[in-house]
Amino acid sequence: MSFTYDETIDGPLPTVDRAELAAALRARAPALEILTDREDLRPFECDGLAAYRTVPLLVALPSTIEEVRAVLMEATARGVPVVARGAGTGLSGGAMPLEKGILLVMAKFNRILDIDADAGTARVQPGVRNLAISQAAAPHGLYYAPDPSSQIACSIGGNVAENAGGVHCLKYGLTVHNILKVDVLTIDGELVTLGSEALDSPGFDLLALFTGSEGMLGVVVEVTVKLLPKPQSVKVLMASFDDVERAGGAVAKIIGAGVIPGGLEMMDNLAIRAAEDFIHADYPVDAEAILLCELDGARDDVEEEAELVGALLREAGASDLRVARDEAERQRFWAGRKNAFPAVGRISPDYYCMDGTIPRRELPRVLKGIAALSEHYGLKVANVFHAGDGNMHPLILFDANQPGEMDRAEALGGRILELCVEVGGSITGEHGVGREKINQMCVQFKRDEIEYFHAVKAAFDPSGLLNPGKNIPTLHRCAEFGAMHVHRGGLPFPELERF
């Protein structure tokens, strides 16, 4: 395995006896479920980024706040690191365990505590699945807007840790825009409430700071989310293009006209063909790109917008334009897109999913750059992305059994992210940094900026026990990586300023 797993993170930690730690935890919390057998630990060795695997020292499955506190207190007493895990669907290795660390699995915190339909809020435990919130809110005509592709399985606590997005975040925002309040336990075992049910909260905005902090500042034990009324009407348009850049231009036209679609997604030919073979969504397999544009809202408004968007797509050079005739066809159009990743998995032994974000105007330039890099590294890249908000998911196709291909895939992925940074974008849109993109953080940020991240981390977790080695690189690591930084453009790609 050549993915840059950093042994130095785990290496210098104290070696703790597994049985002794388990006994100490049982002494603090007799009812706490603990796993120590290798057989039981194996299923937890990775999250959705399966290329990075480590069997944890021990798994704790608390079901009360007191039990979480007991784990954190014992960890603090012994200097043992703690990695919190929701459903383990994350794609950047944020919940990857440490060999010498406790994996704190929040799966038992799975209760919906309260739905207040008048206020449009739900108070839930962190292990509740994303889709379960919308299902529970449905009888009130409400739903929870952020919808990562993994929404059937992923947990709201994990969504908070990663600031998860989804197809609808163009219109409805990321997780941070859809939560009001989070209760967290800090590494000291203190229960702190961040945010409030009111519009704004005085003092520093610790709720926003915490959202997307990837388990480095505390452990989420309760979340209050906003619920939105379900739109009266939903419509999906699918436009085909002979040219990927022209499809990118259509995105600019739609947004420029003041339309904010519920979703605006693009797929290139390789992704279209893979999806069509798998799902039979009736996609145009000869098109160089398709755009899927979903409009939602009041019925008349949606009709009016659909006409406008249709005209804009034709103007932008769409070679074909279809409107889903009914709910079944709408679902089929989306099924192709939502299954694009597994579809690509069927045509390639392995694939590596990137998550760069760029200013929308740079779409054509970055697509060209990816094509050039793909050729240079001799690996195919399928492009599937949230075009409306410039969040790209290039899928690099490779075969891990071919010597050198995995290295090339990793190098190509890194270069794509650096390209995103060069045009003023960022190395992650919604998947987080985790273990995967820790090196690219050295490209994204200046030394000073990384120092402020560390200072903020130390304000909450001075001994650095919460999820070490993820999200924020050490300056030492950046020096070793040998690149820091291109920082928002200006430097000629592919040469990077040396640290």
Place this chain on the structure above:
Amino acid sequence: MSFTYDETIDGPLPTVDRAELAAALRARAPALEILTDREDLRPFECDGLAAYRTVPLLVALPSTIEEVRAVLMEATARGVPVVARGAGTGLSGGAMPLEKGILLVMAKFNRILDIDADAGTARVQPGVRNLAISQAAAPHGLYYAPDPSSQIACSIGGNVAENAGGVHCLKYGLTVHNILKVDVLTIDGELVTLGSEALDSPGFDLLALFTGSEGMLGVVVEVTVKLLPKPQSVKVLMASFDDVERAGGAVAKIIGAGVIPGGLEMMDNLAIRAAEDFIHADYPVDAEAILLCELDGARDDVEEEAELVGALLREAGASDLRVARDEAERQRFWAGRKNAFPAVGRISPDYYCMDGTIPRRELPRVLKGIAALSEHYGLKVANVFHAGDGNMHPLILFDANQPGEMDRAEALGGRILELCVEVGGSITGEHGVGREKINQMCVQFKRDEIEYFHAVKAAFDPSGLLNPGKNIPTLHRCAEFGAMHVHRGGLPFPELERF
């Protein structure tokens, strides 16, 4: 003056010779404009909270980032505190100077650097006025959404410092939801970029942390804001009610029906009469309350929503309902609301404007509580508020020339804020904490929470030179204030838990 000005903030600071400091600043930055004459300093002795006044040691008016850096470096070298100031329109004393501190006035940073109509963004210097951004964006059919009442005068840098809101923040969010990127100088003189032009930024969300931090973490030197397309159509409804609680119920009905108005404002009888006397907005002076509801969007959609809202208002018991017939009448309806504060100023020698935020469902209960407190303290209270988002602006009427009245006004104001906290709300919606609400922070937050605020502050400004004595109280102050904390309800009002 009995407002709780805290001498201990300024007291232990080193006494610095004004002329010597000015000379040192000139040595670092020869072109820097510096004011040291008492005559010249006087206009800067307060911000919009005129009850708190101090003449600063010195005013610096930089016009380049290098000059700002020079001021911060010299301040660091001498241990002299720095208070940054935008247009000075803030209502919580956040920009109030320190007798022994530098006032850093950002008025010369007044250039709009770039408008990118395709991306829907504007890059501006911090001293640019809020309204000037919308004016510059207007030829592109765009505008900047947050609109504090002071938008003619207030600066975008101040808006970032206070996380300013406005009538339209119910639908379009606060400042933090409408900015993409901020360049700041830290107290060490480091230039740090927070956020990015892309959808999301990796690492911790320092942009959100910085927004609303009231000048305690750094000095804003550039802001990139989002611009929105101007809505095709706008409509305002005015409903009269014989009963304030019924008006509160109507707010719940509208929001509960899934309508998100552009603005949803309430005024009670005292405010209605004051505004009508001043502006002649054709308000119903016998109504106990009016609701102003603005709907914006596509033409058909607005028409449809207006019908729905009209029906809901009637159902909720509106005694009269009017729709502004044209733009002139719409402007008149809003002029009454936007001038409610000065209108109240005409009927009372002094008034004290509060800024509590509560969950919407608690509106009727809090209005009752305010009425009871008003009677107890023997002072009239006019209620004007952003009803849609539960942000209340009770205006306490008093006469500073009547012995004891100012003390009573301050005490009443504090009790109203504590009531807001008790029902699950917060002590500020959009005006910030500043110097004014520093004691109420002890009511809002637990000891642990305030400690985390201090730890975050120290991560950016370890020697505490940036705007000391505002926003975050010391634990010592909370102990002296003698109350900590009621923390989100549960304790019987008016008894407070003792610290």
